[in-house]
Amino acid sequence: MENLLSLDDFNSGLLQFLQASPTPFHATRNLANRLLENGFKQLYEGDAWNLVPGNRYLVTRNDSSIIAFVYGKSPLLETGIRMIGAHTDSPCLKVKPRAELNRRGYFQLGVEVYGGALLGPWYDRDLSMAGRVSYRDTSGQIASALIDFERAIAVIPSLAIHLDREANNLRTINAQKDIVPLLLQLPAEDTVLPDFRSLLHAELQRQQPALPIAQVLDYEISLYDTQPPAFIGLERDFIAGARIDNLLSCYIGLESLLQADDEVSSLLICTDHEEVGSASCCGAKGPMLQQFLERLLPDVDQRVRVIERSMMISADNAHGVHPNFMDKHDESHGPLLNRGPVIKVNANQRYATTSETSALFRVFCERAGVPVQAFVARTDMGCGSTIGPVVASEVGVKTIDVGCPTFAMHSIRELAGTKDGWWLYKTGVEFFNYSHAPIALVTLLK
Secondary structure, rough: OOOOOOOOOOOOOOHHHHHHHHOOHHHHHHHHHHHOOOOEEEEOOOOOOOOOOEEEEEEEOOOOOOEEOOOOOHHHHHEEEEEEEEOOOOOOEEEEEEEEEEOOEEEEEEEEEOOOOOHHHHHOOOEEEEEEEEEEEOOEEEEEEEOOOOOOOOOOOOOHHHHHHOOHHHHHHOOOOOOOOOEEEEOOOOOOOOOOOHHHHHHHHOOOOOEEEEEEEEEEEEEEEEEOEEEEOOOOOEEEOOOOOHHHHHHHHHHOOOOOOOOEEEEEEEEEHHHHHHOOOOOOOOOHHHHHHHOOOOOHHHHHHHEEEEOOOOOOOOOOOOOOOOOOOOOOOOOOOOOEEEOOOOOOOOOOOOHHHHHHHHHHHHHHOOOOOOEOOOOOOOOOOHHHHHHHHOOOOOOEEEEEEEEOOOOOEEEEEOOOHHHHHHHHHHHHHHOOOHHHHHHHOO
């Protein structure tokens, strides 16, 4: 493709996207803004729709999930819909509703662990906060706004080894009492605590003076590491940063869709709450995608026939074989960083890959000149899951689970190769620009 991003341009854009997206709300806003800049039209679920072939659309839900759709000029019954799915959320620490704490004159905030976070790396980091704030405005209406403190305003100090000599052997982390962030030293232990909602009010007014805020009612605020993503390694082989799982896949899907052919129909869906099971109005277990397809194709018979001709690539990071822990992998299925995207397979349907969808993906990789790897968990170990099995079971679309190999998944700072994301992007562009129904390739392969 003539307009393909170069490796350097792809990775430069990725680092900017990671840095600008500390929460699912910010990630969704950034995805939507990029789509709008490229000619997509905003749809609102509460409005009547009149979708016209040849146009490009986007719709969001809960400010944290998004569907972007290229409505191809060719009949859907001929081409089907090629889809890429990912998720916008990452494991983190979320501020509780009544969070204010005074411990020996230190102002702290109670937090709740979101998802399967690796807690150890949260210690001794320069932390900030971001998320969504809901408020009553001066006219009495309820509205919401996004907030990002950006600067380092919190820290979770480690306990000195002198006070826990077995820390390197036996220390465990109690999520209720051991990871409470520290924000401020009060003048005295009996000082009245700052009100967190008032702090949010003041910060919002500083960032957006025109907002007519009368009272902050509630919030969804997460902590995040202020250290920006960066290239790592003597030869810049790696990218280190927060939320690589799974904003890398969201970015891949976005850039692939921007290259999609107007002749065929293509769709990107990035949903929230995957890290906690996807069971929400805006999660993959919710009805967002199904309702979009129903509005696109109200006739049940036609919709089922189009879905039969369609395919989804569920993109979520894969576990690269760790050189210090090689025994944690099946000896024949240890993906390497910078050796290509990974097809994820699980006999118990933790991944939605089938032999047909795997074969199709291999063909698209071949057409794009991209190497490909495979991952299967050790038989005596469990594995994670993705939105793939959820979408396959809810919508009925043929699905494959793939991803870029990474280290330190669910840490506050993860590690990926510099080449794998770009390779998966090239494969996504090839997938979106294939001129026939993807499943039609099966005939060619048999």
